[in-house]
Amino acid sequence: xxxxxxxxxxxxxxxxxxxxxxxxxxxxxxxxxxxxxxxxxxxxxxxxxxxxxxxxxxxxxxxxxxxxxxxxxxxxxxxxxxxxxxxxxxxxxxxxxxxxxxxxxxxxxxxxxxxxxxxxxxxxxxxxxxxxxxxxxxxxxxxxxxxxxxxxxxxxxxxxxxxxxxxxxxxxxxxxxxxxxxxxxxxxxxxxxxxxxxxxxxxxxxxxxxxxxxxxxxxxxxxxxxxxxxxxxxxxxxxxxxxxxxxxxxxxxxxxxxxxxxxxxxxxxxxxxxxxxxxxxxxxxxxxxxxxxxxxxxxxxxxxxxxxxxxxxxxxxxxxxxxxxxxxxxxxxxx
Amino acid sequence: xxxxxxxxxxxxxxxxxxxxxxxxxxxxxxxxxxxxxxxxxxxxxxxxxxxxxxxxxxxxxxxxxxxxxxxxxxxxxxxxxxxxxxxxxxxxxxxxxxxxxxxxxxxxxxxxxxxxxxxxxxxxxxxxxxxxxxxxxxxxxxxxxxxxxxxxxxxxxxxxxxxxxxxxxxxxxxxxxxxxxxxxxxxxxxxxxxxxxxxxxxxxxxxxxxxxxxxxxxxxxxxxxxxxxxxxxxxxxxxxxxxxxxxxxxxxxxxxxxxxxxxxxxxxxxxxxxxxxxxxxxxxxxxxxxxxxxxxxxxxxxxxxxxxxxxxxxxxxxxxxxxxxxxxxxxxxxx
DNA sequence: ATGAAAGCGCTAACAG
DNA sequence: CTGTTAGCGCTTTCAT
Numbered sequence: 157x158x159x160x161x162x163x164x165x166x167x168x169x170x171x172x173x174x175x176x177x178x179x180x181x182x183x184x185x186x187x188x189x190x191x192x193x194x195x196x197x198x199x200x201x202x203x204x205x206x207x208x209x210x211x212x213x214x215x216x217x218x219x220x221x222x223x224x225x226x227x228x229x230x231x232x233x234x235x236x237x238x239x240x241x242x243x244x245x246x247x248x249x250x251x252x253x254x255x256x257x258x259x260x261x262x263x264x265x266x267x268x269x270x271x272x273x274x275x276x277x278x279x280x281x282x283x284x285x286x287x288x289x290x291x292x293x294x295x296x297x298x299x300x301x302x303x304x305x306x307x308x309x310x311x312x313x314x315x316x317x318x319x320x321x322x323x324x325x326x327x328x329x330x331x332x333x334x335x336x337x338x339x340x341x342x343x344x345x346x347x348x349x350x351x352x353x354x355x356x357x358x359x360x361x362x363x364x365x366x367x368x369x370x371x372x373x374x375x376x377x378x379x380x381x382x383x384x385x386x387x388x389x390x391x392x393x394x395x396x397x398x399x400x401x402x403x404x405x406x407x408x409x410x411x412x413x414x415x416x417x418x419x420x421x422x423x424x425x426x427x428x429x430x431x432x433x434x435x436x437x438x439x440x441x442x443x444x445x446x447x448x449x450x451x452x453x454x455x456x457x458x459x460x461x462x463x464x465x466x467x468x469x470x471x472x473x474x475x476x477x478x479x480x481x482x483x484x485x486x487x488x489x490x491x
Numbered sequence: 492x493x494x495x496x497x498x499x500x501x502x503x504x505x506x507x508x509x510x511x512x513x514x515x516x517x518x519x520x521x522x523x524x525x526x527x528x529x530x531x532x533x534x535x536x537x538x539x540x541x542x543x544x545x546x547x548x549x550x551x552x553x554x555x556x557x558x559x560x561x562x563x564x565x566x567x568x569x570x571x572x573x574x575x576x577x578x579x580x581x582x583x584x585x586x587x588x589x590x591x592x593x594x595x596x597x598x599x600x601x602x603x604x605x606x607x608x609x610x611x612x613x614x615x616x617x618x619x620x621x622x623x624x625x626x627x628x629x630x631x632x633x634x635x636x637x638x639x640x641x642x643x644x645x646x647x648x649x650x651x652x653x654x655x656x657x658x659x660x661x662x663x664x665x666x667x668x669x670x671x672x673x674x675x676x677x678x679x680x681x682x683x684x685x686x687x688x689x690x691x692x693x694x695x696x697x698x699x700x701x702x703x704x705x706x707x708x709x710x711x712x713x714x715x716x717x718x719x720x721x722x723x724x725x726x727x728x729x730x731x732x733x734x735x736x737x738x739x740x741x742x743x744x745x746x747x748x749x750x751x752x753x754x755x756x757x758x759x760x761x762x763x764x765x766x767x768x769x770x771x772x773x774x775x776x777x778x779x780x781x782x783x784x785x786x787x788x789x790x791x792x793x794x795x796x797x798x799x800x801x802x803x804x805x806x807x808x809x810x811x812x813x814x815x816x817x818x819x820x821x822x823x824x825x826x
Numbered sequence: 827a828t829g830a831a832a833g834c835g836c837t838a839a840c841a842g
Numbered sequence: 843c844t845g846t847t848a849g850c851g852c853t854t855t856c857a858t
Contacts, residue, residue: 211552255592513845518843548834554836
């Protein structure tokens with residue numbers, strides 16, 4: 157039952173066991189071709205017999221890099237982050253990099269994640285998803301020489317991959333207008349949200365622009381904003397849908413919020429899309445399941461691109477800012 | 492523009508700058524009370540002026556531990572994993588542990604994740620979610636003295652946290668029977684799935700037991716199994732729902748599969764729950780959004796408990812196997 | 827082609 | 843209370 161305290165074999169044990177020097181073992185480990193094949197064999201055998209596994213911590217210290225990247229994001233408050241993470245994971249894994257997660261669920265944690273010295277140094281670079289970076293933070297990161305790439309939100313001094321949220325908002329509204337809607341509501345995040353998310357406001361700008369361009373004027377009461385989340389969106393939508401001048405369609409700044417709108421419609425016994433049409437934004441997994449029409453943004457790809465940029469930055473390049481332009485309306489059953 | 496190659500300050504720089512020894516700096520860093528407050532001040536100032544951040548890699552090497560735990564799981568194929576991860580993240584963060592992710596999306600990756608020597612040593616323990624461990628793997632892990640805890644699936648020699656899936660299957664079917672259903676179908680995973688998931692079969696056992704107990708006999712054609720995923724489940728459900736002896740209710744072994752059943756029902760213009768009732772398992776986030784009746788298992792809590800057990804194991808304890816028993820049917824709109 | 831030895835940055839005896 | 847120093851396990855000159 158007792159797992160005897162059998163110390164892990166070290167490179168020295170292997171060297172001794174194989175009757176060679178540690179340098180030789182290291183060379184074998186790193187596939188450095190100079191080693192005679194006979195030696196190589198001896199070392200390989202010793203490794204197998206001892207069940208030796210190199211210590212990546214020691215390796216990191218010696219090399220000055222860790223082969224891991226950190227990902228800072230609100231993983232569980234924002235479903236789209238998980239989707240992006242898929243892309244990140246795929247690319248990072250492909251290049252032999254490990255993934256260290258820093259979940260940020262509250263504004264306090266947010267500050268902590270960047271200040272957390274103890275943790276930050278064990279990654280070779282940082283990927284920041286959906287969270288804006290303050291100038292001080294960028295200063296600090298630059299001072300430390302830690303490569304950073306942002307996804308879904310930009311900063312003038314940081315390479316990032318974003319989409320054109322304003323255009324996305326336009327697309328959504330153009331879709332509704334094309335279907336004959338003239339009184340269109342909007343449900344989104346409040347501009348002063350604690351994390352500083354900005355995409356909702358950009359999408360609202362697109363919403364307004366599309367209305368204006370179509371000769372429509374946004375009715376003030378039909379635009380509502382609140383905390384992110386489907387429950388909050390539900391409450392907001394309830395208000396809007398109870399008005400006398402109830403909109404015939406609602407654009408929600410995210411699929412999560414669109415779900416809230418759908419819930420509100422059901423609560424009021426309104427049929428979707430006959431009584432009220434709904435379009436969301438993102439195309440998270442649940443959107444397909446719910447049959448939600450939405451503006452699709454390439455979530456997985458944004459993660460993949462972000463990871464690639466970061467890897468390039470770690471390798472010494474100075475990656476550019478990128479704008480992904482694959483926004484499309486995915487029409488399903490809610491419009 | 493050039494981020495001048497300003498080398499990171501080390502503990503020695505701080506010591507020099509403050510006119511003390513590295514040992515003293517180390518003591519200040521680790522809050523060891525013996526240091527005179529005057530010294531402490533000097534050190535603190537030096538740290539601030541130099542913008543010094545301790546290297547956790549060096550610390551890990553010296554200490555022999557990394558303050559991080561690894562999580563191995565099929566993160567993106569199984570939505571419930573993400574939910575469990577919330578619990579893990581919360582507890583790990585609470586105890587100052589970092590999280591290293593090892594995503595396993597294919598059976599090949601699966602083998603790799605456990606063999607990946609280079610990565611495994613940088614965590615103090617391993618949490619394995621929803622993936623069975625082979626005896627050899629457990630041997631290897633024990634030999635290396637790496638603490639492991641499993642979630643959602645057990646192994647005789649590994650502490651784990653599971654639920655009673657058989658009982659869960661019973662609950663689902665009892666719920667349907669209580670609503671008058673007598674011809675009940677089942678959609679689940681095939682027993683020989685590539686990852687070796689087992690919960691579906693256990694739930695099926697519960698399904699059968701409940702039928703038997705109610706004096707009903709399972710009609711062979713109404714029980715179907717295939718690859719995991721909603722698309723596959725949809726196809727399977729389509730077959731079942733097209734039969735002459737179409738069931739009046741279907742128990743899906745997971746919410747993901749229940750979604751497929753719902754899609755099939757819609758494709759055939761069957762009303763839910765009038766023409767066919769559907770109950771799932773897990774209570775993932777989408778279940779609420781879809782109004783899916785389901786057997787709720789405490790996903791977040793399983794993650795939290797697993798993390799706590801692992802932390803205890805790392806601290807030297809020998810944690811037990813645990814069975815969470817908070818299974819309940821959450822009735823929504825599909826039954 | 828191989829080995830000896832000097833780090834990488836930190837912790838923890840041990841001395842004083 | 844503070845400093846000296848020997849590791850932690852690996853990589854990498856520099857010799858040979």
